[in-house]
Amino acid sequence: MYVDVHAHLDMFSKDLDQVIKRAKEKGVFSILTSGVNHSTNLKALEISKKYDIVNTSLGLYPIDALAKEVESEGLTRDVQPINVDEELEFIKKNKDKCLAIGEVGLDYAYCEDRFGQKEVFSKVISLVEKINKPIIVHTRKAEKDCVDLLESSRLKKVVLHCFGGNMKLVKRAEDLGFYFSIPSIILRLEHFQTISERVSLNNLLTETDCPYLSPVAGERNEPMNVVLTVKKISEIKNLTEDETKKIIFMNYKRIFS
Numbered sequence: 001m002y003v004d005v006h007a008h009l010d011m012f013s014k015d016l017d018q019v020i021k022r023a024k025e026k027g028v029f030s031i032l033t034s035g036v037n038h039s040t041n042l043k044a045l046e047i048s049k050k051y052d053i054v055n056t057s058l059g060l061y062p063i064d065a066l067a068k069e070v071e072s073e074g075l076t077r078d079v080q081p082i083n084v085d086e087e088l089e090f091i092k093k094n095k096d097k098c099l100a101i102g103e104v105g106l107d108y109a110y111c112e113d114r115f116g117q118k119e120v121f122s123k124v125i126s127l128v129e130k131i132n133k134p135i136i137v138h139t140r141k142a143e144k145d146c147v148d149l150l151e152s153s154r155l156k157k158v159v160l161h162c163f164g165g166n167m168k169l170v171k172r173a174e175d176l177g178f179y180f181s182i183p184s185i186i187l188r189l190e191h192f193q194t195i196s197e198r199v200s201l202n203n204l205l206t207e208t209d210c211p212y213l214s215p216v217a218g219e220r221n222e223p224m225n226v227v228l229t230v231k232k233i234s235e236i237k238n239l240t241e242d243e244t245k246k247i248i249f250m251n252y253k254r255i256f257s
Contacts, residue, residue: 001030002027002029003030004030004207005032005136006161007033007209007210007223010047019223020051023053024053026227029249030256031223032100034102036064037059037060037087044056055256056099057098059101059103059136061138062111065082065120066111066113088124091127092127099133105142107141122149125155129154135158139164139165143169147172147173157255158177159178159181161207174199179204179205179251185214187229196236201237204251205252205255208221209221
């Protein structure tokens with residue numbers, strides 16, 4: 001059974017029924033739709049109630065947390081101010097309705113306030129330690145600081161979403177027992193092929209980050225494309241697709257059960 005541990009289904013407003021249907025037809029067992037702020041957290045909870053294969057990850061995106069306006073990947077986001085403590089309290093109250101906390105983390109590419117981001121991320125880590133949930137981490141141009149903060153925590157179930165760090169950091173994170181969720185853009189990016197080659201299959205998961213990071217340039221991504229990721233990883237690991245799929249599914253169960 002295939003898994004997509006990081007998606008943004010709230011962005012499929014017109015044809016989500018068909019998106020879910022196509023995923024089911026491909027054998028997708030679970031899609032973890034992630035929030036990035038209060039409104040998308042609410043939407044993620046709503047979507048997970050409607051679809052049996054959808055679960056929720058409640059998050060606080062580093063840029064949203066600091067209420068920054070950012071233009072990224074062609075999308076301009078003018079984020080309303082967030083009360084971080086109130087949002088963390090909301091996440092805490094809804095901890096039994098979600099499988100994980102995320103996406104959360106650090107992003108130095110589009111926000112220069114490193115101190116503010118670290119302060120928020122430290123608060124998030126403290127909450128996750130208390131409620132004992134897996135954490136799904138976004139890190140962009142901040143990989144070392146992210147790993148440093150996570151290493152100094154008591155967190156064990158850490159998923160590094162679309163990790164862009166160098167191989168030295170990849171090895172360090174693997175040695176800490178962290179997991180890497182590999183996006184379907186692996187078909188186009190050598191970096192994720194290298195991670196999949198060097199990291200044990202026992203530390204790999206699959207994601208789409210849909211509608212972004214499509215395996216085909218210019219096309220919208222969908223959860224069904226985790227099938228392509230498994231196929232590519234199996235080629236890299238010189239295993240059958242079935243063997244690869246089973247191990248990744250067991251990784252998923254180990255973290256999110």
